[in-house]
Amino acid sequence: MHENKEEYIHIKYEKRGLWNEDLLVFESLPSTNAWALDNIDALKHGNVVRAINQTAGRGRFNRIWSAPEGCNLNLSAIINHTHSETPITMLLPATAIAVRNALKEFNIEATLKWPNDVMVNNKKIAGILAEVDPESNLLVIGIGLNVNIDSDYLGNLSFPQAATSMMIELNNTFELDAVCSKLLCTLEKTVNALYHYGVPYISQEWKKSDHLSGQTLSINSGKSIITGLYSGMQENGQLKITDSTGKEHLFWSGDVSLQKP
Numbered sequence: 001m002h003e004n005k006e007e008y009i010h011i012k013y014e015k016r017g018l019w020n021e022d023l024l025v026f027e028s029l030p031s032t033n034a035w036a037l038d039n040i041d042a043l044k045h046g047n048v049v050r051a052i053n054q055t056a057g058r059g060r061f062n063r064i065w066s067a068p069e070g071c072n073l074n075l076s077a078i079i080n081h082t083h084s085e086t087p088i089t090m091l092l093p094a095t096a097i098a099v100r101n102a103l104k105e106f107n108i109e110a111t112l113k114w115p116n117d118v119m120v121n122n123k124k125i126a127g128i129l130a131e132v133d134p135e136s137n138l139l140v141i142g143i144g145l146n147v148n149i150d151s152d153y154l155g156n157l158s159f160p161q162a163a164t165s166m167m168i169e170l171n172n173t174f175e176l177d178a179v180c181s182k183l184l185c186t187l188e189k190t191v192n193a194l195y196h197y198g199v200p201y202i203s204q205e206w207k208k209s210d211h212l213s214g215q216t217l218s219i220n221s222g223k224s225i226i227t228g229l230y231s232g233m234q235e236n237g238q239l240k241i242t243d244s245t246g247k248e249h250l251f252w253s254g255d256v257s258l259q260k261p
């Protein structure tokens with residue numbers, strides 16, 4: 001159970017979400033994804049929930065997503081995918097592409113690591129958590145982008161995968177509102193492109209900055225660990241790898257680790 005929704009009052013309420021819908025900005029929330037799912041009846045396609053301070057951010061499998069107060073962009077976008085024929089699973093790569101495109105506007109080149117990481121110089125700069133409300137079928141897409149976190153903070157957390165931030169990469173601090181506006185703009189454009197051009201648009205964009213391209217990797221799906229050559233992201237969002245016997249394996253989700261060359 002999450003905390004009672006009455007406890008959290010948003011501080012801003014503007015037509016700055018997706019497709020001119022409301023962006024709700026909170027001073028502090030445990031998790032924007034959790035709040036959005038708890039309050040899904042009050043939300044609609046295009047709404048965005050943002051927390052300046054997120055105290056209990058979560059990643060996949062309830063792993064912890066850390067963000068020091070006021071340093072990161074923590075937001076969740078609400079998407080109604082029920083009218084589209086494209087697989088709902090393509091919203092995750094579409095969001096990663098949008099984060100990459102937003103970073104590019106700040107002169108940061110990112111790569112995309114299946115399924116949900118955005119990387120800069122082999123370090124994780126952003127993570128995405130997509131969850132579906134089973135009743136409304138609304139999709140809650142959470143994005144955590146490291147903006148002004150410094151290397152001391154990240155170093156102390158010692159994640160299994162190295163992390164970075166926009167500030168570390170460019171030695172500059174960034175205005176969170178400006179990063180937020182840029183990101184929502186690229187997200188809106190990418191989702192529009194997915195709905196207009198379909199999955200081939202996402203596949204093409206993904207290939208341009210595929211972090212796993214040409215790599216030998218292991219994937220732990222929870223049931224098995226398979227090692228093989230990365231053979232691309234499929235048009236439904238699945239990862240394909242080819243093992244040493246030539247057998248192909250497809251995965252919807254899992255933890256990917258790169259094999260040292």
Ligand code: ATP
Pocket residue numbers: 058059060061063064065066067116117124125126127146159160161162163164255
């Ligand atoms: P990993 O980053 O270890 O590959 P993952 O991409 O599979 O994990 P999740 O499974 O969603 O991501 O879990 C979140 C993980 O992200 C945490 O377990 C932690 O290792 C890492 N993490 C948490 N906060 C941050 C952050 N601010 N920046 C970068 N990485 C973080």
Ligand code: BTN
Pocket residue numbers: 030031032033034056057058059060065073074075076116117126127128129141142143144145
């Ligand atoms: C990952 O670890 O790769 C996914 C992390 C997703 C973090 C974001 S921050 C905004 C939203 N609210 C959450 O609790 N999680 C997501």
